[in-house]
Amino acid sequence: AIKVEKELMRIRSEIDSLQGRMNYFVKTTENSVLNLRMVESIPLTGDQWDAKKSISDSLRNLVSFSKHVADFLIGVLIFSPVIGVLGALSYFVYRLANRFMRRQRR
Structure with missing residues (x-):
C-alpha cells in the first residue's frame, strides 16, 4: 500500500508539473503574433521580346x-x-x- 501511495504521489507531482508547463505555454502564446508575408512569384517568361x-x-x-x-x-x-x-x-x-x-x- 505504501508503494502504491508513493507511485500515486509521483504521478500526481508529474501531472502538476506538466499542467504548470501547459499553463505557461498557453499564457505565453496568447499574446504571440505570427506574421506571414506571401509574395507571388513572378514568372520568368513574361512577354516575348520583339x-x-x-x-x-x-x-x-x-x-x-x-x-x-x-x-x-x-x-x-x-x-x-x-x-x-x-x-x-x-x-x-x-x-x-x-x-x-x-x-x-x-
Whole structure:
C-alpha cells in the first residue's frame, strides 16, 4: 500500500508539473503574433521580346532626343544676343569699377 501511495504521489507531482508547463505555454502564446508575408512569384517568361518593337522604340527615342537638342540650340541662338549684351554690359561695368578703385588707391 505504501508503494502504491508513493507511485500515486509521483504521478500526481508529474501531472502538476506538466499542467504548470501547459499553463505557461498557453499564457505565453496568447499574446504571440505570427506574421506571414506571401509574395507571388513572378514568372520568368513574361512577354516575348520583339526586335521590331525594340528598333521602333529606339528610333522614337532618338527622334525625341534630337528634337530636345534642336530646341535647346534654337533657344541658345535666340537668346545669345541678349546674353551677349548683358555680358558686354557686365564687362564694361567691371572695367569701370576697376579703374575707379585704382584711382582711389593712388
